[in-house]
Amino acid sequence: MTDTGWTLTASEGELQILTGVAGPAAMMGHRLTIAMASWRADVQWRGKQPTAAELVVDVDSLQVVKGEGGVTPLTGPEKGVVRSNALKALEVKKFPQITFTATDITKAIGGYRLDGTVNIHGTSRPQTVDLAVEDTGGVWVLTASAPVRQTQFGIKPYSLFVGSLKVADEVNIRFTARYPK
Known part of the structure; x- marks a missing residue:
């Protein structure tokens, strides 16, 4: 058997973070869709x-x-403020990358189960990701979704009004990519 490799980048798919809102004034806040480009x-x-x-x-x-x-x-300017606040919370200068390394990959119904370690904000934790794989003829379509709690990685969710409106602690990471056969 030969060893081979695949490389996927943002040109083959998308990696998004979906946030919720929490606190007594949650109805005033926005549920965000954030893309990692x-x-x-x-x-x-x-x-x-x-x-x-x-x-x-x-x-x-x-x-x-x-x-x-x-x-x-x-609005556009508000998106800029949200981006700035998120990068500040993630301490981008100190922690410029987020990584997930899967060291155990097992076949599952409709795809694979990836067990490994995620490193966010300088903190590493075990993570399991179920990756769905669909054969669409000439292309493999890969999709996954995984919840992540910000506080487990030392990140304080952004808040306003003395905590009465804040980003929910748990965010959902969504991955989709297409890889030609």
């Missing part, structure tokens, strides 16, 4: 079995795509 996923294969995978995300590539809900629509 610069990332790279490397997958190592032995024959037809993936053996390792690593995802590296450049934190400074964070872009606020949209905000749903809230009292008023999220």
